[in-house]
Amino acid sequence: MCGIAGLIHRGKSSKVGHELQGMLQALKHRGEDSTGYALYGDTDGKNFIMRFKVGENVGEGSTSVAEDVSVYDERKKIVDSYLLEMGAKIIKEDRILPYSLRYEIEYNKKDLLEFSQKIESIPGVEILSMGKSLEVIKDLGNAKMVCERYNLDKLVGTHAIGHARMATESGVDIKSAHPFWGYPFSDVSVVHNGQLTNYWNNRRALENKGMRFMSECDSELIAVYLAEKMRDGASLEEGMKESLTGLDGVFTYFVATKDSLGMAKDTMAAKPLVLYESDDLVAMGSEEIAIRSILPQEIDTYDPFDGEVKVWQI
Amino acid sequence: MANLKNVTKKTKAQAMGMHSEVLTGRTQQKFFNPDEAENFYYFGTYDVDFNKRTDLDVKDMTAADANKEIDNLMSQGYGTIVIKNPQGKHSIGVGILNKLNLIFEGSLGYFGIGSCDGPIVRINGRVGWSCAENLMAGKVVIEKNAGSCFGAAIRGGDLICKGSVGARTGIDMKGGTIIIGGDAGAFTGFMMQRGRIIILGDVGINLGDSMYDGTIFVGGEIGSYGSDAVDAELTKSDQDWLKRKLKVAEIGENFDVSKMKKIVAGKKLWNYDNLEPTEKKGAI
Numbered sequence: 001m002c003g004i005a006g007l008i009h010r011g012k013s014s015k016v017g018h019e020l021q022g023m024l025q026a027l028k029h030r031g032e033d034s035t036g037y038a039l040y041g042d043t044d045g046k047n048f049i050m051r052f053k054v055g056e057n058v059g060e061g062s063t064s065v066a067e068d069v070s071v072y073d074e075r076k077k078i079v080d081s082y083l084l085e086m087g088a089k090i091i092k093e094d095r096i097l098p099y100s101l102r103y104e105i106e107y108n109k110k111d112l113l114e115f116s117q118k119i120e121s122i123p124g125v126e127i128l129s130m131g132k133s134l135e136v137i138k139d140l141g142n143a144k145m146v147c148e149r150y151n152l153d154k155l156v157g158t159h160a161i162g163h164a165r166m167a168t169e170s171g172v173d174i175k176s177a178h179p180f181w182g183y184p185f186s187d188v189s190v191v192h193n194g195q196l197t198n199y200w201n202n203r204r205a206l207e208n209k210g211m212r213f214m215s216e217c218d219s220e221l222i223a224v225y226l227a228e229k230m231r232d233g234a235s236l237e238e239g240m241k242e243s244l245t246g247l248d249g250v251f252t253y254f255v256a257t258k259d260s261l262g263m264a265k266d267t268m269a270a271k272p273l274v275l276y277e278s279d280d281l282v283a284m285g286s287e288e289i290a291i292r293s294i295l296p297q298e299i300d301t302y303d304p305f306d307g308e309v310k311v312w313q314i
Numbered sequence: 315m316a317n318l319k320n321v322t323k324k325t326k327a328q329a330m331g332m333h334s335e336v337l338t339g340r341t342q343q344k345f346f347n348p349d350e351a352e353n354f355y356y357f358g359t360y361d362v363d364f365n366k367r368t369d370l371d372v373k374d375m376t377a378a379d380a381n382k383e384i385d386n387l388m389s390q391g392y393g394t395i396v397i398k399n400p401q402g403k404h405s406i407g408v409g410i411l412n413k414l415n416l417i418f419e420g421s422l423g424y425f426g427i428g429s430c431d432g433p434i435v436r437i438n439g440r441v442g443w444s445c446a447e448n449l450m451a452g453k454v455v456i457e458k459n460a461g462s463c464f465g466a467a468i469r470g471g472d473l474i475c476k477g478s479v480g481a482r483t484g485i486d487m488k489g490g491t492i493i494i495g496g497d498a499g500a501f502t503g504f505m506m507q508r509g510r511i512i513i514l515g516d517v518g519i520n521l522g523d524s525m526y527d528g529t530i531f532v533g534g535e536i537g538s539y540g541s542d543a544v545d546a547e548l549t550k551s552d553q554d555w556l557k558r559k560l561k562v563a564e565i566g567e568n569f570d571v572s573k574m575k576k577i578v579a580g581k582k583l584w585n586y587d588n589l590e591p592t593e594k595k596g597a598i
Contacts, residue, residue, distance in 0.1 A: 267519070269462060269481035269499050272443055288402035288423050288442055296401060298420055301440050302459040303480035306500040306518055 003027030005285035008159035017155030022293035024143035031166025034177035036138030038189035055099035063171035131187030180223035192219035194251030262311035269306035362393035373399035
């Protein structure tokens, strides 16, 4: 089933980590195999923040194979050496969990494709996000568990999207969890609720064009699809509009960039979405109770119609 | 009850072309016998006094507890219940089978007012997906917007949304009336079998797709027609009925109903071959 939630503050910052945690926790009955956050924090915009994993969470319910922590250590060493090799300087390093790391990196090249390919050539290593504001945090468990595990409560930023997952199409693991980074574009992330029925056709076509897939989760296709459209010069909104016919199946998805948040709903309106829009805040989720977790007072909300695409700026 | 004996099978609604399905000969059809009325007992109903009023704050209650408390209040004879702080909770106000004034001060989540038979409900907020599903009788008024599958499979009653509604409004409906003050989404009236839908605003694609019977009235633009949905002539009887219904619904009282479009089933789909499902199997 899955639940998605997103919010964007316009003209100010807020504790988006805390707010999104409340929204996703309200949707936990839609799935708590894994939960993911894409948070757009307040930064000076000078350095990249790279969230990456060197292994999987092999806790209860995981479909991943257990590995020794020494394997994670070895992978981390190789990542560090590759960064040095590519001229990237690690400014700050946080090893939040044995398998999950956050690096602040000084890296002056704009093209992240070569960079990402090099890092991800290390078996078992995946970049969860790369951007100057974006941080993707995803792990097994419900929103509260993941928030506490990664200490996201205090993160201040302008906007965020998140996902509470009930695994149906692929394994219970971090690589299949949402949000997906819009590889190799800085600061682009996607969450999705639904099923895509032309996944393999699209995937084969996109792989032939040099795009990369890390999982077999159909939702990843949306991130890759939009990334390919933008690579070819389309704006985010143009790419989203094309996706309404390019992607087959039922879907509601959110996509976020450094300064915007968008939503798209399939032409049959088969997947739910409730939206609240005001001058200073847009909040949306699979169910109204997600919005109520941050706006308990009486408000006007509505369901976007079939085939609707909307994009908001901070 | 005695009057029921005198009701002819050919009703005015049929004469107006609002439904024309031939029911005679259907193997699953059962008629209510008014002579046996005194033997019927409707389980879970209460005699309530509309002048006996109380408030119920459900802020810290689960949906199940809130519904149990509503039931408990009805058993004590309360006929007017005001629900405070529903805050988008799902499945509240369901399974009410007697007359009751139920007022929600706030919004509901999914499946609100499901499987009800008789209450008059006013929601001073918004409702999520599948509001008033399977409504048998009564009146439900929503002051703001509604989600998708609004009034799915209703059998009777009046379901009114003063704002806009999502997709598949009136899907599989078998009777009653749905009135929308704003716009409606795609697949409105999808597979509806009887009853009437009135939309004062615009409606999305595939209107009345695969509808068996029933009537849809649209005041605004239509995105596209679904399979077998066709235009029909808007008669004087239709206009009179629309005016009366909009007045009861408290919306669109001054709406120019003469410009509305009337959509009915073209009856060209496979389900109009007069074969029962069991007969169809035999034929295959």
